[in-house]
Amino acid sequence: MADVAHMPGVFEQLKLVAGLRWHILKNSLRKKNNVLDLIGMIWVGFVSAAVVIGLSFAFYAGGYAFVEKNRAEWLALLYWGIFLWWQVFPIFVAGFGSNFEFATLLRFPLSLRAFYILGLGYGLADFAAVSSICWILAMIAGAASARASILPAMLLVSLLFVLVNVTIERLVGSWLEKVLAKRRTRELFLGLFVLSMVSLNFLNPAIQKWGRGPRLKILQFIPYLSWLPGSLAGNAVGAAARADQHGFLLGTAGLLAWTGVTSAMLWRRFAAQYSGEEISDSPAPVAMKKREKKQFVSEERPGLVSPQVAAMVAKEFRYLRRNGFAFLTLILPPIMVVFFSMQFGPGSVLREHAIKPAVFFPGIMAYLILILVSPAYNSFAYEGKGIQTYFMAPVRFRDVLLGKNLFLVGLVAVELALSLAILTWRIGWPGAPMFAATVMAGTFAVAGQLTIANWSSLSFPKKMEIGKMKGQRNSGVAVWTAFGVQIVLGGICALVLLAGQWTGNPWLAPMVFAGLTAAVIGGYVSSLEALSRLAEAKKELLIETLSR
Amino acid sequence: MDAVDLRVQAGQFFGFLGPNGAGKSTTIKMLTGLLAATSGRMELLGLDFQKHAVEVKRQIGVVPEGMGLFERLTGIEYLRFVGRMYGLDRATTEKRAEELLEFIQLADREKTLIADYSHGMQKKLALAAAVIHGPRILFLDEPFEGVDALAAGALKSLLGRMTERGVTIFLTSHVLEIVERLCSHVAIIHKGRLVAQGSLEELRAGIGENEGEKKTLEQIFLSIVGQSGAEQARLEELTWLT
Numbered sequence: 001m002a003d004v005a006h007m008p009g010v011f012e013q014l015k016l017v018a019g020l021r022w023h024i025l026k027n028s029l030r031k032k033n034n035v036l037d038l039i040g041m042i043w044v045g046f047v048s049a050a051v052v053i054g055l056s057f058a059f060y061a062g063g064y065a066f067v068e069k070n071r072a073e074w075l076a077l078l079y080w081g082i083f084l085w086w087q088v089f090p091i092f093v094a095g096f097g098s099n100f101e102f103a104t105l106l107r108f109p110l111s112l113r114a115f116y117i118l119g120l121g122y123g124l125a126d127f128a129a130v131s132s133i134c135w136i137l138a139m140i141a142g143a144a145s146a147r148a149s150i151l152p153a154m155l156l157v158s159l160l161f162v163l164v165n166v167t168i169e170r171l172v173g174s175w176l177e178k179v180l181a182k183r184r185t186r187e188l189f190l191g192l193f194v195l196s197m198v199s200l201n202f203l204n205p206a207i208q209k210w211g212r213g214p215r216l217k218i219l220q221f222i223p224y225l226s227w228l229p230g231s232l233a234g235n236a237v238g239a240a241a242r243a244d245q246h247g248f249l250l251g252t253a254g255l256l257a258w259t260g261v262t263s264a265m266l267w268r269r270f271a272a273q274y275s276g277e278e279i280s281d282s283p284a285p286v287a288m289k290k291r292e293k294k295q296f297v298s299e300e301r302p303g304l305v306s307p308q309v310a311a312m313v314a315k316e317f318r319y320l321r322r323n324g325f326a327f328l329t330l331i332l333p334p335i336m337v338v339f340f341s342m343q344f345g346p347g348s349v350l351r352e353h354a355i356k357p358a359v360f361f362p363g364i365m366a367y368l369i370l371i372l373v374s375p376a377y378n379s380f381a382y383e384g385k386g387i388q389t390y391f392m393a394p395v396r397f398r399d400v401l402l403g404k405n406l407f408l409v410g411l412v413a414v415e416l417a418l419s420l421a422i423l424t425w426r427i428g429w430p431g432a433p434m435f436a437a438t439v440m441a442g443t444f445a446v447a448g449q450l451t452i453a454n455w456s457s458l459s460f461p462k463k464m465e466i467g468k469m470k471g472q473r474n475s476g477v478a479v480w481t482a483f484g485v486q487i488v489l490g491g492i493c494a495l496v497l498l499a500g501q502w503t504g505n506p507w508l509a510p511m512v513f514a515g516l517t518a519a520v521i522g523g524y525v526s527s528l529e530a531l532s533r534l535a536e537a538k539k540e541l542l543i544e545t546l547s548r
Numbered sequence: 549m550d551a552v553d554l555r556v557q558a559g560q561f562f563g564f565l566g567p568n569g570a571g572k573s574t575t576i577k578m579l580t581g582l583l584a585a586t587s588g589r590m591e592l593l594g595l596d597f598q599k600h601a602v603e604v605k606r607q608i609g610v611v612p613e614g615m616g617l618f619e620r621l622t623g624i625e626y627l628r629f630v631g632r633m634y635g636l637d638r639a640t641t642e643k644r645a646e647e648l649l650e651f652i653q654l655a656d657r658e659k660t661l662i663a664d665y666s667h668g669m670q671k672k673l674a675l676a677a678a679v680i681h682g683p684r685i686l687f688l689d690e691p692f693e694g695v696d697a698l699a700a701g702a703l704k705s706l707l708g709r710m711t712e713r714g715v716t717i718f719l720t721s722h723v724l725e726i727v728e729r730l731c732s733h734v735a736i737i738h739k740g741r742l743v744a745q746g747s748l749e750e751l752r753a754g755i756g757e758n759e760g761e762k763k764t765l766e767q768i769f770l771s772i773v774g775q776s777g778a779e780q781a782r783l784e785e786l787t788w789l790t
Contacts, residue, residue, distance in 0.1 A: 183664070307632045307633075307638075308633050308635070310632065311629050315618065315625075315629050318625055322620045382620070385615060385616050385617060386616060389618065389629075392580055392605065392610045393633040394602045394604075395602070396602065466620060540584070
């Protein structure tokens with residue numbers, strides 16, 4: 001028999017879990033970088049608090065105004081706003097990363113009831129929940145200031161509304177956790193999410209073109225929303241304000257039904273987790289097959305680059321293929337070219353003010369380079385523990401950098417060719433000198449950035465994980481470096497292009513860019529040895545940061 | 549690390565032991581170019597590591613702590629990549645990669661990403677990658693950790709075959725029975741310092757073994773790192789547990 005004197009109660013367990021989270025936070029601040037993160041967190045906390053407090057005043061004013069003007073049912077709008085915030089914000093914050101922290105509590109002797117309450121407690125400690133509760137309280141205070149008699153009804157309705165929200169949020173979170181625990185599903189979801197975000201750009205042009213019909217159809221759906229928590233809460237409070245007991249009871253019963261159904265569903269989900277549901281990826285056994293011996297012909301044709309550089313290029317290609325998010329960034333530029341040409345090109349609503357091809361070409365080229373070359377400033381982000389291979393293998397680091405850079409250059413070339421072809425089809429040919437100037441300026445800007453981008457990748461590495469959004473950002477120094485270099489190179493390109501226009505010599509810009517490109521390529525080649533030495537000096541930082 | 553004066557003869561199966569945090573993995577990292585030593589000198593195969601890093605790396609294979617795998621490649625893709633990085637031609641790389649995958653029984657997982665391999669599978673793949681270029685020295689940091697008995701048996705035969713062919717193997721492991729069975733020579737590091745080095749017989753003699761009594765490597769190890777008996781004393785304090 002274990003020496004357990006008594007089982008801690010649910011609230012004691014809640015206190016223990018809160019203490020655990022506090023110690024984890026406190027201990028994570030021991031490293032210098034984490035202290036910087038804390039400063040960032042304090043700053044974000046300060047801004048968030050200001051937003052929450054500011055909006056609390058708005059909710060107070062809304063609650064007061066609606067009740068004071070005998071429009072209490074309009075409180076449904078405020079409840080809807082809170083409902084959407086509470087449900088959508090956590091999904092964005094979860095960032096398609098799996099989070100097993102909560103489920104790890106199951107190794108302790110918790111009852112299912114305690115586990116369920118702990119789960120709800122976690123839900124109420126979320127930023128979305130805390131901010132929503134602040135706004136609900138402000139709304140109640142506003143409404144009660146306008147008419148004190150409404151307070152009991154609002155308190156009851158709001159309490160049910162909070163319960164429904166926290167239960168739905170935990171339920172969706174738990175389902176998402178289950179679905180996103182599988183790497184492939186996680187990546188697929190991320191891809192769909194990014195695509196849906198991109199497609200939002202086309203919403204405005206679509207509304208402009210076919211707006212009226214769909215808008216009316218959407219309006220027909222609004223009555224059905226009255227069965228959802230936001231409308232039920234608003235209607236119940238509105239009925240209470242009109243002393244309509246039947247309406248109040250109906251709305252409250254609706255919220256109670258929602259609470260009951262979602263609580264039962266959440267109980268089922270937590271019960272599955274409690275009983276040890278397996279949701280992670282684990283390799284299934286595979287039957288071994290008898291294989292035929294292959295014949296290998298030992299014939300090596302000399303290539304343009306060394307085998308090591310070629311291996312790097314092949315590896316980069318495979319990594320790109322398996323990085324759904326990066327792969328989508330390749331689809332994005334041609335889509336955005338179509339979008340920009342629809343919005344600002346000839347045939348758009350701008351009509352005679354539409355942007356001319358001679359401006360569109362360099363503009364789009366600058367946009368493409370901005371998007372496509374930015375990852376080069378943290379080019380080892382996805383290597384993980386594999387970074388050690390570069391230091392174990394008998395290669396000079398220049399070959400590693402060269403392989404990565406060659407792959408990126410190839411990628412940019414394909415994207416530029418595709419986008420410029422689309423642009424020519426959509427808005428027309430800008431003339432040979434401007435076309436040449438655009439292509440040469442692109443070459444100069446890419447080659448000009450690679451040296452600094454390599455330095456930045458070696459000096460300020462930051463680990464990233466494929467298929468995750470949360471915490472996937474470059475080091476601040478790398479971001480500012482990229483920003484600075486792009487401004488400088490963009491400025492030079494703009495000056496050269498303008499000089500061509502001022503002098504009236506259309507071939508001046510291509511010629512100047514050719515000279516500049518030759519100079520930056522020379523600089524790039526001579527930087528590789530120095531960067532190899534830098535890699536050797538920074539190898540501990542690279543391995544430690546990326547293998548974490 | 550301080551005063552680690554280590555000599556390993558060619559063809560030896562060398563066990564490098566020490567308690568947790570003693571500096572075993574740090575030593576391997578320095579010997580394989582993953583960590584720069586602040587002072588001292590390292591010679592591998594008669595070559596100064598600092599001066600001839602690329603030449604030395606060409607002749608060594610490593611299974612580092614954490615394995616160093618590119619998790620977004622499949623097993624065959626990773627072996628192809630490593631083979632090419634070590635300068636093997638395409639056909640040789642392809643042949644060896646397939647044979648190695650067959651040997652470690654991962655040939656049927658050609659479409660599975662390394663990220664989806666179990667820990668033991670990753671360990672086997674890391675070992676396959678370390679030997680694909682036929683190294684003359686093999687550094688293995690905890691090669692048997694998380695590997696099943698079947699695979700461990702196969703790995704031991706592979707390593708045994710390699711030493712027969714004159715390959716030097718430098719291995720760290722906490723499983724002292726395996727080290728005792730495989731290694732001809734052993735060094736023990738404690739708190740960053742080398743405290744013992746030699747063949748098992750030399751180590752036994754060093755701790756003053758009684759005649760007729762043959763101490764195991766575990767007993768030798770505990771005696772040298774000064775923990776012999778201490779464990780028992782500490783355990784006796786946990787009266788509530790026993």
